[in-house]
Amino acid sequence: MPAPSMIQQITDIRRDFEAECAKIHDNRSLEQLRIRYAGRKGKVAELFKSLGTLNEDDRKNAGRLLNELKQQITESLAAKEKAFSVSVESESILDMTLPGEPRYAGRLHPLNRVLREIKSCFHHLGFSIAQGPEVETEYYNFEALNIPHGHPARDMQDTFFIEDDIVLRTHTSPVQIHVMENQPPPVQIIAPGRTFRRDTPDASHSPVFHQVEGLCVDEGISFSDLKSVILSFAHYMFGSDVKIRFRPSFFPFTEPSAEYDFSCVMCKGRGCRVCKGTGWVEISGAGMVNPAVFRYVGYDTEKYTGYAFGMGVERLAMLLYEIPDIRLFFENDVRFLHQFG
Ligand code: DAH
Numbered sequence: 001m002p003a004p005s006m007i008q009q010i011t012d013i014r015r016d017f018e019a020e021c022a023k024i025h026d027n028r029s030l031e032q033l034r035i036r037y038a039g040r041k042g043k044v045a046e047l048f049k050s051l052g053t054l055n056e057d058d059r060k061n062a063g064r065l066l067n068e069l070k071q072q073i074t075e076s077l078a079a080k081e082k083a084f085s086v087s088v089e090s091e092s093i094l095d096m097t098l099p100g101e102p103r104y105a106g107r108l109h110p111l112n113r114v115l116r117e118i119k120s121c122f123h124h125l126g127f128s129i130a131q132g133p134e135v136e137t138e139y140y141n142f143e144a145l146n147i148p149h150g151h152p153a154r155d156m157q158d159t160f161f162i163e164d165d166i167v168l169r170t171h172t173s174p175v176q177i178h179v180m181e182n183q184p185p186p187v188q189i190i191a192p193g194r195t196f197r198r199d200t201p202d203a204s205h206s207p208v209f210h211q212v213e214g215l216c217v218d219e220g221i222s223f224s225d226l227k228s229v230i231l232s233f234a235h236y237m238f239g240s241d242v243k244i245r246f247r248p249s250f251f252p253f254t255e256p257s258a259e260y261d262f263s264c265v266m267c268k269g270r271g272c273r274v275c276k277g278t279g280w281v282e283i284s285g286a287g288m289v290n291p292a293v294f295r296y297v298g299y300d301t302e303k304y305t306g307y308a309f310g311m312g313v314e315r316l317a318m319l320l321y322e323i324p325d326i327r328l329f330f331e332n333d334v335r336f337l338h339q340f341g
Helices: 006-023 027-038 043-053 056-093 110-124 152-156 174-182 223-238 291-297 313-321 326-330
Strands: 135-137 161-163 166-168 187-196 208-218 244-251 254-263 280-289 305-309
Touching: 006 027, 006 043, 006 056, 027 043, 027 056, 043 056, 110 187, 110 208, 110 223, 110 313, 174 187, 174 208, 174 291, 208 223, 208 280, 208 313, 223 244, 223 254, 223 280, 223 305, 223 313, 244 280, 254 305, 280 291, 280 313, 313 326
Parallel strands: none
Antiparallel strands: 135 166, 161 166, 187 208, 208 305, 244 254, 254 280, 280 305
16 A cells, blocks of 8 residues: 555644543643654654655655644644643632631520520520510600609619600510400519610620519418529529529619529639629529509509519520620620530
8 A cells, every 4th residue: 555645644644633632631642742743753854854855845844744734733732731731720719628617607696595494494494585665655654663753763764765756665665564464363474675774884784784584473472482493593594503692772663672682603702803702693683573563553552462583684694695885795706606505
């Protein structure tokens, strides 16, 4: 078989190169392809060598075609190389092995965590949950709780007035009135919610804060029932080492009234900065429902007695999590919030 003509060989090499080149996907095989076709001993170089065997006319013609082929191969190899370097770059942008950017899942706000604990405790003790409005009439916020106009107790709870006799509630105690107006005894509720006072914010004051009210009314309810419920609550929240104490106090809606303290959970009662060296931290007020309040809601004061108590949710959360400043709860700083799972 006669040797294929030079032109035929050039055409074959071009076709083979194109087919092979299309299949190349990495730099190493690209380099091998370059050596085989465009290297010093490659197919194109071989053909250049054999040009000498041709007559002058054919040599001129084949030389031109060969040069074109060489250039074409060089360009294809360069284009391929460039394509690889671009895809290597984009690979580094899209490196699938890098760890993903974490998306932080939402968490419960520390106040909601504590609120859940409080609710769960009182649920176990047989209390149900009641709610009342945050915008109250003066009647519910003060009057029906036996805090008449001009009473000094109103000063301690200065608040935001919406209109002359409509206020942002200063405490959750008005929910007691709503509940008793709507149902006869027995009553056994807690009322968690947001409360407001015209306070300048500092480490222990915030114009918006949260309370949980408690109310229990039935025949034969006594102060010892109140004490046992508060003791169970203290143990549930802070462990069974915690002690409680009641100090005589005054609230217009309870008689007798008390303030109740827990033994300091930080220093176990030895005395520290949190309890100001006393070994006790004040939680809130409590007492036996004043018969004057029963009269406002039409309960039989001869038949029924009851106890009521309040508590500050921020206060409890600060003690539980050792939070030094109440403002942290409301600043929405994720560095703070992420510490509570
Ligand atoms: N409402 C009172 C306050 O915000 C707390 C309180 C005291 C609630 C005595 C009660 C109670 O139910 O009996 O200061």
